[in-house]
Amino acid sequence: MKIAIVTDAWAPQINGVVNATRNVWQQLTAQGHAVLLVTPDQFRSVPCPTYPEIRLAMTRPSDVGEKIARFDPDAIHLMTEGPLCLAARSWCLRRKRPFTTAFCTNFPTYLALRTGISSKVFWPYFRWFHGPAQFTFGSTPSIRQSLADEGISPVRTWGRGVDLDNFRPEVLPPDIFFSLPRPIILYAGRIAVEKNVEAFLTARHAGSKVLVGDGPARAALQARFPQAHFLGFKQGADLAGVYAGADALVFPSLTDTFGVVMIEALACGTPVAAFPVAGPMDVLTPTVGAMDHDLDRAIERALLCDRDACAAYGKTFTWGESAREFLDGMKMAC
Template sequence: MKIALVTDAWHPQVNGVVRTLDTVVGLLRDWGHEILVISPEQFRSIPAPSYPEIRLAFTRASTVGRQIEQFEADAVHLATEGPLCVQARRWCRNNSRSFTTAYHTQFPEYLAKRTKLSPRVFWPYIRWFHQASEAIMVSTESVRNQLRSEKLSHVHHWSRGVDLGNFGPAAPSPTIYEELERPVQLYVGRVSVEKNIEAFLDSNQPGSKVVVGDGPALAALQARYPHAH
């Protein structure tokens, strides 16, 4: 099967969406499918306001559509709600091509954190983007229920898994843990405002708190929580 994946999040970005898509693309190729990835580095782009690690690509719907047509895609998946996928959506709609979408990120809440506006301001855009898709892929039941409450009912469960090549009970503990007071409490992910890492660091559970990751909130959290690792 030939699958065209359009995404505003791709390498060299480091985040959960890129990690998920990269893993999925690798598995699909291992299973014999052909995958075309259409991503920001192929086009002129600008850094996202307040988040320069993310590049916003600008191009025409016809340009994206030409790639999909030349690839002779059997299926089109739009992974994100950014400008590149908006152009792909426009081409699909104009050419009566069905497509699927995914809801990876709580965008209304994320944008509310960064703009100080209510999340309700952003939900009309989310509904507009996803309502024309054949299916919206979601990873949890809570997200499925949330989208249904926003009148997006065509949601499908997209399960996740654990890469047993990298994670498993036989893996040795990092040597840094030997010096830490137990129990060790761990956060792994982007260090950014929308992750609400403060709630983790403010908890009064005994033991040690470890944060693994990087992001725009790292310096501020290091200064505010000097006892965290």
């Protein structure tokens, strides 16, 4: 099958959209499918306001359409709602080419947090963007219900996976972990206001707080919370070691559509503490994590979880299954 995937999120960005796109692309090409990736690095771009590492492609629908037309795909998928996918959407509608979309990032809520304006102001754009699609992918039942409540339908399932060759319980932790007071409580992800990192840093539970990742809020938070250990960006075996060496991962976000870091940590045998919101409610079970409106209570209960059970559960999330769900959708879209 020939599939064109257009995305505004691509390397060198580090986020869940890039991760999902890259892994499904690799899975599909390994199965013999032909996949065209249309990404911002193929066009002139400008930095996104407040997120300069995110490049926004400045191009015309005809330029994007030329790449798609040359490839002549059986199915076209738009991963994001930014300018590159907007151009592809325009070209598809003019040429009466069917396409699918995905709701990977809860931008209405993110924008509300950054601007102080109600998310209701932003939802009309997303209804408009996804409206002509044959269907929209949602990663969890909660997100799919949220989309339906906002008038976006039909919605199909497309879950996420873990690189099980990399994320394993036996990976050695970083040297710093051997000198830190236990328990080691970990945050992994972008350090930005929409991730609610401050809720993690203000948790009262004893032990050591470790943060992996980077972002626009890091400098300010590092200055305010000097007792926390900010390790910066990690990937591959280094990231797996941080997961495996921690006693619990704290996932404080109230806005994520899934939260891949949760299943990566679980695959390393590390339980998860979170708020009872979309994402954690869809991923976690009482055996492998704890959810509570009081994050300290969630941490306390998560620390009691059996690490072998966490690792076994984490292994059920594979990129092979994620790719199968995506491919089933593409076949339906033909």
